[in-house]
């Protein structure tokens with residue numbers, strides 16, 4: 001791949017008191033590429049994701065989106081960035097319980113100034129392709145876990161983000177529902193040309209990504225570059241066949257307690273795994289809504305049509321602020 005990275009983290013250090021969660025991490029992801037971040041509990045995976053996504057500010061190092069530094073932006077600018085360039089799918093707790101599903105999906109658009117009617121119409125166009133037809137008015141508490149995650153996927157993608165961040169997106173789902181949710185997530189991000197950065201403990205889930213990076217001991221063994229083993233050859237929208245084994249000239253990279261560590265073991269590769277066809281390709285494949293990138297009416301959103309997020313913004317289940 002010779003396309004420029006979309007998102008880059010360089011020398012990322014993050015401390016919480018005496019805990020060094022990230023101790024010097026380099027990371028990059030290219031257009032339409034998916035990268036899985038694995039590693040033991042407490043190794044720094046979520047911290048890395050939050051630093052890359054502008055949720056946390058690293059103590060050291062830099063994060064760049066399309067070559068522009070973002071880690072040094074103020075909170076307000078990072079909030080706009082998160083809303084407009086990034087999408088988020090977490091394990092649970094990300095939907096606003098008081099809003100119907102369709103308004104949860106429309107929320108990023110409305111917060112960005114899109115008229116409510118337009119935003120809801122665009123949001124509704126995602127429900128059929130994601131197998132959610134008829135559930136538009138259900139509140140999150142009235143959805144199954146898998147349905148709620150599909151609503152979250154729609155919400156993450158509706159602003160056509162450059163990068164989708166997912167932290168254990170299938171962690172609370174059964175195997176079958178998790179596999180289907182994962183397929184929707186990877187297919188839809190790839191179809192939109194967005195990058196996917198996904199934290200997971202599950203090697204099967206990680207194997208759906210183009211590359212796997214493992215966090216271990218907060219150290220980058222082997223100098224930090226290249227960062228990971230390619231799992232799927234030919235990353236990109238075409239969904240080229242995946243390599244079955246991750247042995248190769250590049251070292252396997254492992255993360256622990258905040259650093260990338262390289263080793264010789266292949267990671268997160270499911271033998272015989274092959275790439276799903278990208279995008280819709282049959283009756284059971286969703287037909288992705290055409291989301292016009294054209295300007296939407298700049299009608300101000302009446303305050304009454306917006307949910308009332310806490311003044312401090314919406315937070316995920318770990319308390320990290322999203323917007």
Ligand SMILES: Nc1ncnc2c1ncn2[C@@H]1O[C@H](COP(=O)(O)OP(=O)(O)OP(=O)(O)O)[C@@H](O)[C@H]1O
Pocket residue numbers: 016017019020021039040041042043044045046047048
């Ligand atoms: N807000 C915080 N305050 C204090 N310590 C924190 C905070 N967030 C994370 N840590 C610590 O930083 C380290 C890395 O945490 P992180 O949440 O990134 O781990 P993780 O790899 O995502 O773990 P898990 O797989 O359990 O989700 C841990 O030791 C954790 O206790």
Ligand SMILES: [Mg+2]
Pocket residue numbers: 045046047167199
């Ligand atoms: Mg975590």
